[in-house]
Amino acid sequence: MFNYNGKLFSDETQVLSHTNRGLKYGDALFETLRCVHGTLFFWEEHYFRLMASMRILRMEIPMEFTLEFLEAEIKKTIDGNQQDNAPVRVRLTIFRNGEGLYGPETNDISYLIETKTLDSPFYLVNEGEYEVELFKDYYVNKDMLSNLKTTNKLLHVVASVYAKENGYANCLLVNTDKLVVEGINGNLFLVQGNVVKTPPLADGCLDGIIRKKIIEIVSAAEDMELVEESISPFELQKSDEMFLTNSIVGIQPISKYRKKEFGKNISKSLVGKLNARARMSQTN
Template sequence: MINFNGTIQDNNTVLNSNNRGFAYGDALFETIKTSYGKLLFWEDHYFRLMASMRILRMEIPMHFNMEFLETEIKNTLEANHLTDASARIKLTIFRNEGGLYLPETNNISFLIDAKPLKDDFYIISDDDYEVDLFKDFYISPSLLSTLKTNNKVLNVVGSIYAKENNLQNCLTLNTNKNVVEALNGNVFVVKGNTIKTAPLTDGCLKGIMRKQLIEVIKAIPEYELIEASISAFELQKADEIFISNTITGIQPVSKYRKKTFTNNVSKSLIQKLNVKMRLN
């Protein structure tokens, strides 16, 4: 069951060929982890969504406050019997039908979908996780590239490339040939006591988990967090590389080309992240 504009209904009765999210990618989405009905890092998700809607010149309804959307998400969890479990929520906002590239209205609709998750807390997997660079297409750094929009064709093609080459993920590059992010999350590179992640100006997603980890790392005296461009040459010199997103938390990279990595920093950070999650 899905929630379409506040109505719980079957998921086969909503979209048509005139939907602007489908026709033009004129849509935003938030992927949110919930734990027993609690929305994790909800305030950060909400304010990112509101800022993104303003950037795309979508009309924000007066009633679209945190409490309203939180209630609608919880109604969706209840309809799918997921209030006593962990779940993945996808909240999609799209401009209403009408027009071609130029919309006839800036009014919006919303769609909420819920899927069960196996793990209640963030855990570190010791499974092999090999990555390589995806160099077929490049991210053009801009404010738009930092938004979580429906324009994800690079991520789709990159995911197919990864599967064809027996990789678990790929790292993307921007037009300046700097490492920007993974196909499904932000990237952190560890060398000694320095942890580096790409700045938003390089075109990476303004990730919610990226924000949480930056806060966690900055509170640890023995580590230095740097937001700076990452060259591909740095990857093979790194002690550790990990990927962050809202659902997984932290995913350590075990291999990049011929270089293998430890996951000691990842294991240390995941414990602190779970504490932050409980306190959220």
């Protein structure tokens, strides 16, 4: 079942019309997050990112759209799918209502909540092979819209097709300055010695929730240094480790880029600390 504007519908129900602006113009935002035993991981961060993004896109935020209201709607969807005791992937999509061309007739919104069970309640390090390559056919723009989690993801879709056609697990995206920005589905971190480096938001990467958590964890560690600086493609093969982050996987180590193979020691250390922060969100 899914939740459309507060009502639960079976998966076979068609609720979106041909006028839907998310379909016609990509006029939509979304959040994906984990829920374990009724606790939404890092829910406050997801909620405030969503509210800020809606304001940037001039969407009208309904009065009832409190943190508590949306949390209750998510949990209602989970209950409707009988997933109360399972780890769950949640996707919350917000799209602008009404007709119109590029100019919308209204800034009112609708919401859609979908849930799917996950294999593990906490983040795990993938010990398998995970090879990546640069995708250079199209570029990420260096602007605030690239920082938002919108449904305008054609670049990422085409990069995913390229990765599948060429046998890669993922691709690294570059911006208009030919700097490495992120992966298809997550933020990028490099490890060189005790330095953990990630691109700044000004380069066009997603303002990721787990990105923020890793920055907090590394910044607080006495034996590591966090650096937010642009990453050149030439730096990739000089790194000791590389990994991607997102709210569902947590930390995904990269095992190989071209001829260079990478370790996973820092990734394994950080995933334990990330799980500790997720557990803290359960008790708060």
